[in-house]
Amino acid sequence: MSKYVIIGASAAGIAAVEAIRKVDLVGTITVITEEACAHYSKPMISDLVSGKAGIQKMKCKTDNFWKENNAEARMSKKAVSLNLSDKTVNLEDGEKIVYEKLLLATGGKPFVPKMEGQDKDSVFTFTNISDAQRLAAKIDSIHAKGAVVIGAGLIGISVTEALMKRGLKVTVVELQEKILSLLLDSKASDIVEAIIRKAGVNFATGQSVQKIVGRPDNDGAVGGVILTKGDQVACDLVIVAIGVIPRTELVVGTTVKINRGIVVDNFMQTNVPDVYAAGDVAEAYDFILNQNRLLPLWPLAVLEGRVAGYNMAGKKASYEGGTNMSSLKYFGIPIVSIGLANPKDDPTLEILVKLDAENNVYKKLVLKNNVIVGLTLVNCIDRAGILFNLMKTQTNVKKFKKDLLRDDFGLAVLPLGLQRKMSVVQ
């Protein structure tokens, strides 16, 4: 019997432990994770491949974290089923753990479409530290020279940079016509693609991989891929980085409501009493779209996990909401994208754009009723948080919207009253 049971010990699970301990110092906490060491930064796994970070650097909490928070971490343990009426979590090794409050923070798993040859050696997914370790080891053991990355989203671009740093020739295959299509409009995407191409990366957009082929001397090893348009690309490795889907398997067949992810309210509670969900597995509130949706992003998982933890421990807390928001550092071009990046023609939206093609600088703001609902900054992200704050607070920017694109944009260009409000010490 444990008062609080948390399944998953990454961003959301860790944040929940911290929140619970702010309210309840004594209630027992049990955290179950399949990973041998879970308190590491998942977004940093590409730095492990490039060699920029080792495991110590990747740890986002100290090894004493669980002890300091008086939480029992069950590493390398897998929860295989739930019994919601008995309030029991069943582990693979037969152990049953009874809970009072349960948090499902099981995260996401890589989406891998069916491809001929996908079972060959050296086909990787890329979402956790063991993927990164296996990939790094394989690069060394086969002296890999070339890789195909499937997917030109955040994960695909990050692993591409890491592979380039390891000296591999990389081709990125993307089904959409444009790279980073969830974060950038076509203009911004073109700017970024040109920079990444200049660094030596090849792109094959508007197509996917129809077949992974073996090597002439060893059919079980990757020798190349055949694209849907028929081209063949030679490579020693394939990395599937299309995206993640929620790991809902524990609740499939139970009374916990699932849409694409687990459905939660603003308290991160599911439809089943005492069962909460947070992080990549949950559909939490998007304050731009004004609806719940999957947003598998680390900072949001932390916020959601914290709200879940507070509520589990009896302190009412409501999730303020997040939105699709990412900052990118890859290939030396900093990018921030928040909210609507590339809305379809919509007469109710106003779009402000500033382009400095020579310096690869691009700024775009999407406004609806004079409130910022979309922000894209390429190669000019300084002070982006001030704009994000205007978005979060849904501030009417009618009187100063032209100033938002100024190169020296900052708090000082805001109207006096707002400037005072926004610069006050919290």
Added chain:
Amino acid sequence: MKKIIAKQEACMGCGLCEVYCTTAHSKSKDIVKAYNSEQPKPISRIRREVNKPVSFAIQCRHCEDAPCVTACLSGAMQKDQKTGEVTHNKDKCMGCWTCVMVCPYGALIMDKEGKVVAKCDLCQGLAEPACVANCPNQALVFKEVKP
């Protein structure tokens, strides 16, 4: 905790806060060397905002519930529970700029050379932060504020 407070009405926008912040965060602690020769180039963690006649200096507010700490992908940004300071460990920083995206004050500075973030550390070890000590018009004060 003690925080740096900017008095807008007293700020002349002279920028000496930036100069002394840069120097305080240099290896040599020498203005001329810090600006002319030191590598890596030290950078100011305080930022002067000027939109005449308005000017003020802004740096990390050491927020109670700091968005940068929550958003930090690597664990480099932490809230010191004892002192209240928001600390940044540059050895852990992965330079992802997520904190830059969420800081409502624009107070986190991108060290583009070092590819990590730089921020106000309240000049630990000095009696008073360098920007406060060297502001010619006392537009920056270091005083106790309620959390």
